[in-house]
Amino acid sequence: MSPAGVPGRTLAMLTGLAVALSAAFVVAPGFLAGIGPGRGFTGKRDLVEALRTSFIGYWNSGDQDLSPSLERVVDCWFRYHLAKAVIAALLLIVLVALGVSVWKAFVKTDGLGAGKSAALASTGVLVTMLALFSLVAVMANVQGMVAPYSSLLPMLTDTTDAQLTGTLDQIRRQLADSSGTDGHAAPALQLMTDDFARYHVAMAVIAAIVAATLIALSAVLWRRFARTERSGKRTRRVLGSFGALSALLALAGIVVAAANTATAADPAPALLDFFQNGW
Numbered sequence: 001m002s003p004a005g006v007p008g009r010t011l012a013m014l015t016g017l018a019v020a021l022s023a024a025f026v027v028a029p030g031f032l033a034g035i036g037p038g039r040g041f042t043g044k045r046d047l048v049e050a051l052r053t054s055f056i057g058y059w060n061s062g063d064q065d066l067s068p069s070l071e072r073v074v075d076c077w078f079r080y081h082l083a084k085a086v087i088a089a090l091l092l093i094v095l096v097a098l099g100v101s102v103w104k105a106f107v108k109t110d111g112l113g114a115g116k117s118a119a120l121a122s123t124g125v126l127v128t129m130l131a132l133f134s135l136v137a138v139m140a141n142v143q144g145m146v147a148p149y150s151s152l153l154p155m156l157t158d159t160t161d162a163q164l165t166g167t168l169d170q171i172r173r174q175l176a177d178s179s180g181t182d183g184h185a186a187p188a189l190q191l192m193t194d195d196f197a198r199y200h201v202a203m204a205v206i207a208a209i210v211a212a213t214l215i216a217l218s219a220v221l222w223r224r225f226a227r228t229e230r231s232g233k234r235t236r237r238v239l240g241s242f243g244a245l246s247a248l249l250a251l252a253g254i255v256v257a258a259a260n261t262a263t264a265a266d267p268a269p270a271l272l273d274f275f276q277n278g279w
Contacts, residue, residue: 033080064187081144147199175272204260211253218246
């Protein structure tokens with residue numbers, strides 16, 4: 001039996017889409033990343049091996065432009081994040097639609113039974129949490145699309161390979177010396193630092209856009225809260241809860257935007273901290 005005021009077919013369709021997109025988010029990106037220029041990789045292990053081998057060669061070449069082999073890995077990782085971002089965005093849309101339907105049903109069941117109301121409230125909270133997870137996934141994967149090279153860096157640090165360890169030690173030494181080797185940063189290090197800054201600029205912009213959107217949403221919700229008659233206690237409770245949640249999330253977005261802006265303005269210390277301590 002569907003919740004009051006919500007067609008069962010609509011709920012079934014939205015739930016089915018959410019389940020299918022959740023599965024696609026996990027399974028599909030690896031396959032979709034292999035579609036495009038060059039070949040894909042058989043799995044994460046193959047990708048990591050190709051990254052580490054090509055990175056060592058690139059670093060030792062002394063060039064600033066990525067080598068063809070490293071660029072192929074970066075392009076594949078871009079496609080991976082693109083697929084994840086698109087699927088997560090679609091999932092977010094479906095979950096928002098599902099959440100709105102469930103919370104509207106929750107409001108309409110006022111006085112129709114505590115058990116049904118509790119079930120709808122629990123479902124609404126679950127869908128809301130999943131929607132927030134999807135939002136974070138969209139943000140993170142758009143950031144990975146903008147700077148896929150920096151997004152790959154964590155795959156370099158967890159290694160026992162002597163040659164790669166030696167390369168990472170060189171990076172740490174040059175980053176520790178803000179002037180670089182012989183007064184100049186190695187070309188490969190300069191590109192890495194610039195891309196790392198771009199990585200944080202991307203998140204600063206994304207977080208600022210999300211924060212602005214949430215502030216606007218919170219304002220709309222509080223306006224509706226104020227216009228709702230006091231007799232509509234359940235409606236006011238839902239509007240007030242989501243108005244407060246939107247405001248808190250907007251505040252978190254502002255903090256994230258500010259932190260990433262500060263890192264982008266001076267990326268070298270943060271990049272050194274990453275290579276020393278990881279993310």
